[in-house]
Amino acid sequence: MTTGSTGTATTDSNGEHVTEEQVAMASVGSNWAGNLAYGARDVAAPSSVDELAELLQGAGPFRPLGTRHAFNEIADTTGTLVSTANLPEIVEIDADRRTVRVSAAIRYGDLAPRLASAGWALANLASLPHISVAGAVATGTHGSGDKVGSLASAVAGLELIDTDGRRHELRRGDPDFDGAVVSLGALGVVTEVELDIEPAFEVAQTVYEGLDWNEVLGDLDAVTSLGYSVSLFTSWRSADRIDQLWVKHRTDHEERDVPFVRATRPRHPLEGISAEHTTEQLGVAGAWFDRLPHFRLDFTPSNGEELQSEYLVPREHAAAALEAVRGLADRIAPLIHVTEIRTVAADELWLSSAYGTGAVGIHFTWRPVQPAVEAFLPTLEAALEPFGARPHWGKLFTMPGERMPQLYPRWHDFAALRGRFDPRGALRNPFLERLGL
Numbered sequence: 001m002t003t004g005s006t007g008t009a010t011t012d013s014n015g016e017h018v019t020e021e022q023v024a025m026a027s028v029g030s031n032w033a034g035n036l037a038y039g040a041r042d043v044a045a046p047s048s049v050d051e052l053a054e055l056l057q058g059a060g061p062f063r064p065l066g067t068r069h070a071f072n073e074i075a076d077t078t079g080t081l082v083s084t085a086n087l088p089e090i091v092e093i094d095a096d097r098r099t100v101r102v103s104a105a106i107r108y109g110d111l112a113p114r115l116a117s118a119g120w121a122l123a124n125l126a127s128l129p130h131i132s133v134a135g136a137v138a139t140g141t142h143g144s145g146d147k148v149g150s151l152a153s154a155v156a157g158l159e160l161i162d163t164d165g166r167r168h169e170l171r172r173g174d175p176d177f178d179g180a181v182v183s184l185g186a187l188g189v190v191t192e193v194e195l196d197i198e199p200a201f202e203v204a205q206t207v208y209e210g211l212d213w214n215e216v217l218g219d220l221d222a223v224t225s226l227g228y229s230v231s232l233f234t235s236w237r238s239a240d241r242i243d244q245l246w247v248k249h250r251t252d253h254e255e256r257d258v259p260f261v262r263a264t265r266p267r268h269p270l271e272g273i274s275a276e277h278t279t280e281q282l283g284v285a286g287a288w289f290d291r292l293p294h295f296r297l298d299f300t301p302s303n304g305e306e307l308q309s310e311y312l313v314p315r316e317h318a319a320a321a322l323e324a325v326r327g328l329a330d331r332i333a334p335l336i337h338v339t340e341i342r343t344v345a346a347d348e349l350w351l352s353s354a355y356g357t358g359a360v361g362i363h364f365t366w367r368p369v370q371p372a373v374e375a376f377l378p379t380l381e382a383a384l385e386p387f388g389a390r391p392h393w394g395k396l397f398t399m400p401g402e403r404m405p406q407l408y409p410r411w412h413d414f415a416a417l418r419g420r421f422d423p424r425g426a427l428r429n430p431f432l433e434r435l436g437l
């Protein structure tokens, strides 16, 4: 087992050589955005499931840790951060069942090319490939697509170890499964995830510029259905114009005519950043994993100096919710790098932001001015409240826990599930307590 709180040593406590990546993982350190220094005492990275089970039977508190991309304290603890990155790597494709079984810590960016080289694909990816499968799934991370669910909706099964060291194998259709996928890391440490796969496909990505807000809101469905995966980006510099529309078209699907002005050179969604960081555009077809994320694995995603929030509203309220946000454009503009609007298909996962309804995600990549952002969030949340907006679990939000049972019909069932899997409360942290869990 590798443990430690700080340090840059190249040997571990047993005198064995460790890579720089392993050292970084073993340090308590901070999250990717650097806005949160974890309050944990140490990091544990067991190298076998038995070792993990033994660790979890101890007192705690613990929190599972992925690739540290969450912007809030969801993964934090005063005790031990538990990483699964040292567990043996697994990528096992089952062609008959159309699934792949993977180790929890694998990053989508490492998994995807391996799947592709075997002729397979995942239905969707987030904007960045740098995140771990278990960490993404635990927060309901999603990409975009009217007919494509969140990354969590592709989970067909998972294996986790609870805080009594018991191993649970949950499969789609099992009674606890729908509660256990988007888990907020509150049920145990996931060790393996089984994901749905489909035959590999190609995607061509094209950016369009300078859309009229009124025209888009007049028929939002017409815009979001222009491709397999569609994103709108705006910096709110103008309350009348949306800066960019990204359309990712599957080459095995019928192509739609897009009635907007096509960009003539590659674009980054954020002003002033080189398009070199982004996946290829200008309609050049390429492998699914090289087009579905906006950002390339070997470059910093997004801006790097940023914070994020996102609220997902049921599709039927999306245009009205966006109008409400537009009414705050003057307040948003000084705080923001960019807003992204995406769609997510409905699922049945209890804590998913698309539970029971197709959803539209209204995302904010803020400048790194956390006090000002957090002072503004209650205003934004109040504007979105009439539309049943659900917060992204891995991003900044200030909504009180009392609101959650109204937003998530299975909230109390999840609270009961958490109590069953973690009766000692060893995985609880201030984030979960704020939510009433």
Ligand SMILES: Cc1cc2nc3c(=O)[nH]c(=O)nc-3n(C[C@H](O)[C@H](O)[C@H](O)COP(=O)(O)OP(=O)(O)OC[C@H]3O[C@@H](n4cnc5c(N)ncnc54)[C@H](O)[C@@H]3O)c2cc1C
Binding pocket: 032, 033, 063, 064, 065, 066, 067, 068, 069, 070, 071, 074, 075, 084, 104, 105, 126, 127, 128, 131, 132, 133, 134, 135, 136, 137, 138, 139, 140, 141, 142, 143, 184, 185, 186, 188, 189, 190, 191, 301, 302, 308, 392, 394, 395
């Ligand atoms: C630049 C950037 C772009 C992003 N783009 C998107 C996007 O396109 N779409 C979107 O929806 N989100 C996006 N996010 C948010 C991000 O996907 C989520 O915060 C995600 O949870 C990060 O995964 P992680 O592996 O870094 O998890 P961490 O931040 O390490 O942990 C997040 C949660 O997962 C839990 N967890 C981690 N590993 C395990 C495990 N093995 N078992 C049980 N629980 C576990 C943790 O306890 C914690 O609750 C983005 C974030 C960044 C920084």
